[in-house]
Amino acid sequence: MTAGGHVIALCGGVGGAKLAFGLARLLAPGELTIVVNTGDDFEHLGLSVSPDIDTVLYTLAGLSDRKRGWGLAGETWNFLAALGRLGGETWFALGDHDLATHVERTRRLAAGESLSAVTAAFAQALGLLHPIVPMTDGRLRTIIESEEGDLPFQHYFARARCEPVARGVRFELAEDAVQSAGFRAALERDDLAAVILCPSNPYLSIDPILALPGVRARLEAIEAPIVAVSPIIGGKALKGPAAKLMAELGVTPGVLAVAEHYRGLLAGLVIDRVDRTEAAALRGRGVEPLVARSVMKGDEDRIRLARETLAFAAALAPDPRRRKAS
Amino acid sequence: MTAGGHVIALCGGVGGAKLAFGLARLLAPGELTIVVNTGDDFEHLGLSVSPDIDTVLYTLAGLSDRKRGWGLAGETWNFLAALGRLGGETWFALGDHDLATHVERTRRLAAGESLSAVTAAFAQALGLLHPIVPMTDGRLRTIIESEEGDLPFQHYFARARCEPVARGVRFELAEDAVQSAGFRAALERDDLAAVILCPSNPYLSIDPILALPGVRARLEAIEAPIVAVSPIIGGKALKGPAAKLMAELGVTPGVLAVAEHYRGLLAGLVIDRVDRTEAAALRGRGVEPLVARSVMKGDEDRIRLARETLAFAAALAPDPRRRKAS
Numbered sequence: 001m002t003a004g005g006h007v008i009a010l011c012g013g014v015g016g017a018k019l020a021f022g023l024a025r026l027l028a029p030g031e032l033t034i035v036v037n038t039g040d041d042f043e044h045l046g047l048s049v050s051p052d053i054d055t056v057l058y059t060l061a062g063l064s065d066r067k068r069g070w071g072l073a074g075e076t077w078n079f080l081a082a083l084g085r086l087g088g089e090t091w092f093a094l095g096d097h098d099l100a101t102h103v104e105r106t107r108r109l110a111a112g113e114s115l116s117a118v119t120a121a122f123a124q125a126l127g128l129l130h131p132i133v134p135m136t137d138g139r140l141r142t143i144i145e146s147e148e149g150d151l152p153f154q155h156y157f158a159r160a161r162c163e164p165v166a167r168g169v170r171f172e173l174a175e176d177a178v179q180s181a182g183f184r185a186a187l188e189r190d191d192l193a194a195v196i197l198c199p200s201n202p203y204l205s206i207d208p209i210l211a212l213p214g215v216r217a218r219l220e221a222i223e224a225p226i227v228a229v230s231p232i233i234g235g236k237a238l239k240g241p242a243a244k245l246m247a248e249l250g251v252t253p254g255v256l257a258v259a260e261h262y263r264g265l266l267a268g269l270v271i272d273r274v275d276r277t278e279a280a281a282l283r284g285r286g287v288e289p290l291v292a293r294s295v296m297k298g299d300e301d302r303i304r305l306a307r308e309t310l311a312f313a314a315a316l317a318p319d320p321r322r323r324k325a326s
Numbered sequence: 327m328t329a330g331g332h333v334i335a336l337c338g339g340v341g342g343a344k345l346a347f348g349l350a351r352l353l354a355p356g357e358l359t360i361v362v363n364t365g366d367d368f369e370h371l372g373l374s375v376s377p378d379i380d381t382v383l384y385t386l387a388g389l390s391d392r393k394r395g396w397g398l399a400g401e402t403w404n405f406l407a408a409l410g411r412l413g414g415e416t417w418f419a420l421g422d423h424d425l426a427t428h429v430e431r432t433r434r435l436a437a438g439e440s441l442s443a444v445t446a447a448f449a450q451a452l453g454l455l456h457p458i459v460p461m462t463d464g465r466l467r468t469i470i471e472s473e474e475g476d477l478p479f480q481h482y483f484a485r486a487r488c489e490p491v492a493r494g495v496r497f498e499l500a501e502d503a504v505q506s507a508g509f510r511a512a513l514e515r516d517d518l519a520a521v522i523l524c525p526s527n528p529y530l531s532i533d534p535i536l537a538l539p540g541v542r543a544r545l546e547a548i549e550a551p552i553v554a555v556s557p558i559i560g561g562k563a564l565k566g567p568a569a570k571l572m573a574e575l576g577v578t579p580g581v582l583a584v585a586e587h588y589r590g591l592l593a594g595l596v597i598d599r600v601d602r603t604e605a606a607a608l609r610g611r612g613v614e615p616l617v618a619r620s621v622m623k624g625d626e627d628r629i630r631l632a633r634e635t636l637a638f639a640a641a642l643a644p645d646p647r648r649r650k651a652s
Contacts, residue, residue, distance in 0.1 A: 046433040078402050082426035087451045088433075096422040100408035103429075107372040107414075125413045 003031055003310055004317075005193025005224070008186045010135075012037045012205020013052045014070055014239055015231050016198030017059035018296040022306025023196070024060055025299075029129040033186035034060075037200070038115065038134045039142035039171060039208030040153045044092050045083075047102040048109055051154070052205065053119055053134055054101055061126040069239060072097045091159045116180045133183050135209045138176030142208050144169055153204065162241035166248045169203050171211040179212050187218050194313035195219060197228035199294065201242040202261045203249070216265075225267035225316040229309055230255045233294060234274040254278065259287045267316045270294060270309050288316060330640060331357075331519030331550070334512045336461075338363045338531020339378045340396055340565055341557050342524030343385035344622040348632025349522070350386055351625075355455040359512035360386075363526070364441065364460045365468035365497060365534030366479045370418050371409075373428040374435055377480070378531065379445055379460055380427055387452040395565060398423045417485045442506045459509050461535045464502030468534050470495055479530065488567035492574045495529050497537040505538050513544050520639035521545060523554035525620065527568040528587045529575070542591070551593035551642035555620060555635055556581045560600040564621065580604065585613045593642045596620060596635055614642060 007027060011020050011034055020034045034056060041050045058064040058072055065073040075095035084090045094102065101122065108118045114137040123132050144156040146164035156164060179187070186192075197206050210216050219226060235253050237243045243253035251257045255271045255278050262269075268288040271278060272295065279289040290312040296302045333353060337346050337360055346360045360382060367376045384390040384398055391399040401421035410416045420428065427448065434444045440463040449458050470482040472490035482490060505513070512518075523532050536542050545552060561579045563569045569579035577583045581597045581604050588595075592613050597604060598620040605615040616638040622628045 045429050046436055047429070072408075076402060076404050076422065078422035079405065079426050079429075082398075082423035083430060085451065086426055086430050086448055088426065088430045096402065096404035096425075097408035099422075099425065100405050100412055100414065103371050103373070103405075104409060104412050104414040110372055122412055125411065 003027055003193040004314060005031075005191040006186065006189045007032050007193055007310070007313075008195045009034045009198055010037075010195065010200075010206055010209050011035065011052070011056060011198040012200025013040075013055040014059075015296075016052075016200035016205060017056045017064070018302045019196070019198045019229055019306055019309070020056055021059050021299070022296070022302035022304070023310070024128075024130045025303050026306050026310065027130075029131070032130050033182060034130060034132045035135050035183045035186065035209060036119075036132060037205045037208050038136060039140050039204070039211075040157070041141075042152060042154045044094075044102075044154070045089065046106070047099075048106045049092075049102050049154075050105065050115070050119075050134070053115075053132070054098065056132055057101075057119070057122055057126060057128065060123075060128050060130070060132070063126070071095055092154060093158070114180075116182055131182055133180050133186075135180060135183055136177050136212055137180050138178055139174035140177040140208055140212065141172045142169065142204060143172055157241070162244060166245050168249070169207065169245075171208055173211070173213075177212060179215060183215075187215070187222070192222055192224040193317065194224050194310065195222070195226045196309060196313065197226065197262065197266075199229040199231040199238075201231060201237070201240055201245070202258060203242070203245055204240075219265055223318050225313050225318075226262075226265045227268040227270065227309060227313045227316065228258065228262055228266055229270040229294060229305065230258045230272070230275070232258055233272040238295065255289075256281055256285070259285055268312055270305070270312060330643075331517040332512065332515045333358050333519055333636070333639075334521045335360045335524055336363075336521065336526075336532055336535050337361065337378070337382060337524040338526030339366075339381040340385075341622075342378075342526035342531060343382045343390070344628045345522070345524045345555055345632055345635070346382055347385050347625070348622070348628035348630070349636070350454075350456045351629050352632050352636065353456075355457070358456050359508060360456060360458045361461050361509045361512065361535060362445075362458060363531045363534050364462060365466050365530070365537075366483070367467075368478060368480045370420075370428075370480070371415065372432070373425075374432045375418075375428050375480075376431065376441065376445075376460070379441075379458070380424065382458055383427075383445070383448055383452060383454065386449075386454050386456070386458070389452070397421055418480060419484070440506075442508055457508055459506050459512075461506060461509055462503050462538055463506050464504060465498075465500035466503040466534055466538065467498045468495065468530060469498055483567070488570060492571050494575070495533065495571075497534055499537070499539075503538060505541060509541075513541070513548070518548055518550040519643065520550050520636065521548070521552045522635060522639065523552065523588065523592075525555040525557040527557060527563070527566055527571070528584060529568070529571055530566075545591055549644050551639050551644075552588075552591045553594040553596065553635060553639045553642065554584065554588055554592055555596040555631065556584045556598070556601070558584055559598040559620060581615075582607055582611075585611055594638055596631070596638060614638075
């Protein structure tokens with residue numbers, strides 16, 4: 001399959017990574033750039049942890065644990081047990097294999113490598129050929145404004161298990177929070193065929209990417225269609241706090257809310273069959289729907305959904321003759 | 327058993343830790359200070375590793391692997407395997423449990439705690455009551471001057487497996503390489519009953535401690551007897567490169583060489599039965615020998631050797647009446 005140009009996938013963790021896996025199986029390495037959220041990144045025990053990047057790396061390398069839904073298959077937890085014995089902080093689950101990623105990343109960052117360079121090196125070591133780029137080499141941090149006060153993402157997500165009621169989400173941008181070179185280069189390509197917003201949490205995984213200076217304006221300007229795959233199915237998130245968060249923010253969780261959230265960007269939205277009754281309403285809001293089986297259980301589901309999403313985007317692309325004339 | 331005063335044990339890794347274990351079983355926490363070599367400490371993968379401190383902690387806590395002779399019992403190596411997969415450095419064996427010690431130590435040091443404070447916290451977490459103090463909170467690094475150039479200790483010991491031919495050993499002292507507060511306080515006690523040089527490598531484990539400013543002068547000045555337990559048995563080291571190193575430095579490995587090495591300090595030297603023929607020669611050099619079974623295979627051996635060493639030191643103590651008169 002060819003996309004007739006370059007495809008950018010904006011991606012968070014688990015759900016997004018599954019679609020990215022499918023895209024990577026269908027497109028040549030030169031046809032796809034996977035841009036990953038780093039708003040969840042944090043320093044823990046002195047280690048630089050990049051949860052979404054790691055999930056994408058592990059998923060594409062076929063190393064992720066499918067049953068547990070996160071982390072590495074065959075993971076062991078002896079480090080964490082020993083850390084607990086020493087009185088250390090054990091609320092963030094760091095597996096023994098996973099830890100190697102964090103230790104080696106931290107070492108390389110301390111040696112002056114960029115997060116992009118470290119991620120590329122890891123991808124290469126794991127045999128991955130498609131570019132996986134952090135959204136930024138700088139520092140953007142997702143903060144959950146909750147009834148218990150402002151919480152850095154992992155304190156909300158992992159330590160507090162998403163229990164605090166959210167009142168808002170904001171992104172703390174450092175001065176160096178600019179698009180990574182790989183992301184920028186992909187956005188500036190003149191052969192862009194599609195931008196795909198993977199089925200990741202719109203508020204917590206995709207919004208941080210859109211919050212980087214210049215990204216939203218660039219996405220609004222490009223001719224290539226922007227297509228999202230809804231992470232909300234039947235009013236619920238398959239995984240993670242998306243639906244709970246939407247409700248707390250006063251939004252009825254559903255595919256219409258996803259479309260509304262991405263207003264001004266989306267040409268199309270891939271929705272699950274259980275949400276097919278919303279197709280007309282989406283169309284009424286100027287967003288073309290594609291009804292699909294969007295729960296990805298195995299590799300075949302991932303590849304099929306990726307194929308349908310790519311075909312959907314291709315169908316939404318502006319008429320090439322018109323494009324040439326413009 | 328009581329030592330009739332305070333006992334200081336100077337200690338390196340495996341062999342020394344075994345005797346320290348015996349001493350800790352016999353003496354009350356207030357009667358013993360275990361001072362541990364930190365000349366082997368190094369930064370690896372961005373982590374602060376203190377091999378001898380950890381060996382002492384693990385050994386006293388009953389957590390060390392007796393069969394392998396180092397590290398933790400029940401250790402797993404998944405971190406190291408995953409690190410290798412990422413292209414990281416795997417020449418230093420970091421077990422999954424052991425790693426918790428290094429990560430947590432590094433975190434605490436970065437937060438401003440001293441190595442003494444971190445070590446005390448770990449000892450407490452592991453249920454150890456006897457003070458285990460690093461020789462210094464500063465930086466002294468053991469360098470092996472080898473035919474392949476100068477090698478930091480772990481590069482010689484772990485990476486090069488002690489294969490390079492040594493020409494000398496030197497200690498790089500930073501300005502802050504002064505006795506730790508715990509070591510200094512122990513040395514200055516007026517109830518010192520004995521200083522025991524544990525059966526650790528004289529050149530690589532005990533000499534770094536003696537190289538700290540003021541330590542040797544203080545040891546030469548104290549009245550309490552200094553007693554060593556020879557790490558050389560029948561011309562060989564039970565473990566590690568002591569005998570190889572001595573030969574390369576032009577010294578015939580043996581108990582006489584150990585006594586000679588510690589000249590000016592030793593009142594007595596505990597030697598194994600296989601070396602009993604050297605007893606007279608030792609006495610001729612002004613060092614009282616004690617012939618013992620000095621191979622420590624189980625806890626009973628450790629405790630027995632510690633008991634015999636303490637009794638030996640007590641017998642070598644200056645006559646208290648004479649001491650009072652002086």
